[in-house]
Amino acid sequence: MEVGYVTSKGQVVIPSRLRRKYGIKNGTRINFYEESDGIKIIPVTHDVIESNVGFMRTNGKLLKALMEEKKKEREL
Numbered sequence: 001m002e003v004g005y006v007t008s009k010g011q012v013v014i015p016s017r018l019r020r021k022y023g024i025k026n027g028t029r030i031n032f033y034e035e036s037d038g039i040k041i042i043p044v045t046h047d048v049i050e051s052n053v054g055f056m057r058t059n060g061k062l063l064k065a066l067m068e069e070k071k072k073e074r075e076l
Contacts, residue, residue, distance in 0.1 A: 012041075023047060 002015040014024060022043050024030075029044040042048075 014041075 002018055004015055005013045007013070018024070023045040024043045031042045031044060033040040033042065
């Protein structure tokens, strides 16, 4: 078992061994899931994103729509 700490600002310190193991770096997005017995913390790393590519079977339509939306945002 690894131990982390919560700062006065509510920030969680994740032990370095776990950060290395799961590829958590500065700026890595973390998702928190509330479960009946506690909180699950899932890092959203490049590996997680790559492993989920295509799971919705949109054949690239969703990605294309997101890219177009992002382009519109940049133009504003």
